[in-house]
Amino acid sequence: MAGTVYLVGAGPGDPDLMTRRALDLIASADAILYDRLIPRGALDGARPDADLRYVGKDPGGGSISQEEIEDQLVELAEAGLSVVRLKGGDPFVFGRGGEEAQALAAAGVPFEVVPGVTAGVAAPAYAGIPVTHRDEASAVAFITGHEDPGKPGSALDWGALAAFPGTLVFYMGVRNLEGIARSLIDAGRPESEPAAVVAHGTLPEQRVVAGTLADIAERAVAAELTAPAVTVVGPVAGLRETLAWIERRPLFGRSVVVTRAREQSSTLARRLMGLGAAVVEAPAIRIVPHESEELDRAVEGIERYALVCLTSPNGVRLFAEALMRRGRDARALAGAKVATIGPGTAEALAGFGIGADVVPERSVAEALVEELEPVPVEGRPVLIARAAEARDVLPDALRERGAHVDAVALYETVAEPLPERAIDAAARADYVTFTSSSTVRFFVDALARAGTPFPSEARVVSIGPVTSSTAHELGLDVHVEAARHDIDGLVEALLEDANQAAPA
Template identity: 45%
Template sequence: MNKGKVYLVGAGPGDPLLITVRGMEAIRRADVVVYDRLANPRLLKQMKPGAEKIFVGKLPDKHMIKQEEINRLLVDLALQGKTVTRLKGGDPSVFGRVGEEAELLAENGIGFEIVPGITSAIAVPAYAGIPVTHRDFTSSFSVVTGHEYPNKTYSNVNWDNLAHASGTIIFLMGVANIETICSQLIDHGRDPGTPAAVIRMGTWMEQRTVTGTLATLTDLVKAAKMESPAIIIVGDVVKLREKLAWFEKRPLFGKRVLVTRAREQASELVRLIDDQGGEAVEFPVIRIRRPEREDIIRTLDEALSNLERYDWILFTSVNGVEYTFGRMAELRVDVRAMHRAKIAAVGPKTQEALLARGLIADLVPHSSFQAETLLDLMKQFVQPGEHVFFPKGDRARPVLAEGLSRFGARVTAVDVYENTLSLEGGEETLQMLHEGHIHAVTFTSSSTVTNLLEALRTLGEPDPVGLLNKLELFSIGPVTTETAAKAGLIVRATAAEATVASLVNRIVGFDAVTE
């Protein structure tokens, strides 16, 4: 059997957007990802289907896997011919013990690649508004471990040099030894009034910062109950935090927001949440797929093969556009076959999906992007007896098809895609919900409401409604809000318009009035 390859990857300090492009590639190509608690779980959602993940970090009341065991694990996996990504917090070469892992791989003739990461020594202070250098204060900095190997009988830290150096000092993994660190610096000549700070969970939603001086920092940290993971930074640059703090000031700082829509549709919502300072947690409870029933497929194919007969074609979602044109391509149906039909779209995103295919919608509501609004608009233009083709999802409400039929139109409504339940990432999400790590939930359709509740029940949650009602729930529109209310959920606010941008604005609080 051919030997596999091991990627020793720095995952960055915590913010999932701070991983390198090469690091992300290594996650996506891996057969196995070996990770610890300092790597953001959101990165694991980039793994390919079927890939294995192995946790080797320390958990309360659990056996801590020794470094030697991790080294051997990487070798054993690679000898099985697997592509392995070892995901480590920060930069693997900065107190990350990557050298030990790489040595054993080299000794066993296994190919490996060290992928640098953004080190917490620089990134965490930056997220706290503290640049490690500044021309008005210092042009150098030192990075020191605050947690040396416990069996060492001596210290490699030259306290005298550190105390008298003019540069910034960053201690990693040192909060448990903060009293010793501060006293050593003072005892060796550093001014007790030197500004200093401790930053816990830097770049994460839980980031907290305590500032003081070498003389006061220990008591301040104890009072604030600051625990690891945390870094200590000493130097005049700490004074800049008062002016430069930015991360904690973003509107959604501290909030993890659950995104429940299908993964293919989630990217814009995830980006908008991230841009506002929150952290999106994806739990795509919807999986979109093409119909599987033969009778539905035959009806769809017949309609697509006779597009020239229709006066109107109606699209109510981006999925409807994508799956319709996908099936047309498979059947080799020329888009020019719909040349005589006018096109109606429910909203701007559906309109954009059509435009990407060279089609300009003839009818689009100006606001309130829902079926009822589009029906009222179409009644002004559709003539009784005209043929309307409506490619839809299997859970689409009957408002449009029935309303147009009552008006006298001849409607061919056929499922072009199906909405099914997905449990991808469900166990991790349920754990985060129980541990209080998720603060808000977004619903972008009635299906996300029903599917989330069904998913939680399937995962063994006895009271999903009670669990979710502890959080802030946000809905994209009145129909979705009504579905949630009927299920017993309490929606905090409804978007002013049925768009993800409006939904995020509502979460941030730009819209004061709750729908």
């Protein structure tokens, strides 16, 4: 029995504009054929065993033909697979989805169409331009700015477009903009009519140039705008000055490097993107769980500990998983005091239904040592579940007070090789964020191995004093240190610095 092919629109670029249906189909697909202009992270939810095939059309050649794409869709479906054909924008709006649907119908292959948010609406909206407006435009036309070069002549009726009583939105026309503007003016469209070009619409690197039909091409060239871009012609383009909104995000136009482990980076990255930043994900570390007899003994005898200390969100997750693997849960800690290094670790612990009894405001071992001073530990068993490379400040302090300390390594932090594109992007960043000493060490090492100097113009943002100390040891200047040593504190500190640097 033939499988089904889903022609899925991935939206204009902002991952948050992908539909729930698109994400569900990506998560369940046996095979995914995807284009170049899909949102970053669009395939993160795909199954590990899914057949992922890049079939995008790259500028300058090297692209797979449309016929080959259609043949692959038919072949995969006839093998009984569930196939997603993932396209930027909407598959039926200048996405050649209609051609692919025809090919599938001719082959007798079942297919479904999943619409996506099209760039012709979304990019202007992110630029503060409504494509329709009660007072300015009661109609909108979507037009290709890049016709099939094999056609003997233009299929566009420039006279009709010039007379169109509404907004014109041209897709893929930034290279042909001068010709488009001249054709409209020659056909009678007023050269004084407002126009705007939105490049990389809905993305943090979005850029907009506004002008009139007479000068928009010259302005776009001067601004060095590049594809993908849409061009809006009509009175609504003049509303941008009043309705522009994305540029008001506090980190808009700033590039921020996130060096956390890949499993953790998404939370910080999404926070920063929501504030307008262009995020460079450069995970310099990877968390490798430890399994050991020492851990087995600690978990099996967890009830004997009078105090259990957890030193990081990673440790919380792995400790909770170790308990659950052995059929234990929060009740196993009923007889112990539970302490965490800082509010972030306590929050992670609460996610497993375990409340922390001792939580210092500062996320450093020294603060937890102070907070534990009233807690009796002499002669009592204490468990510290931590990273293999953690400092010995906490266990040493508790042993000095007479505690019988078991310091158990739950994981170690190892270097994660950085792809060349991440290193290149980091070199142009405005900020580099560090959330631990290991992120500093391994990021600096990765740059050194690549022969790339640390970005000289970037401001270094540290989560706290221990991380800052490591940065100083490696010759880095720390420009911003979070007063509260967690992700919220880091973001707040970065925002404050960006606001101070912003022009008045």
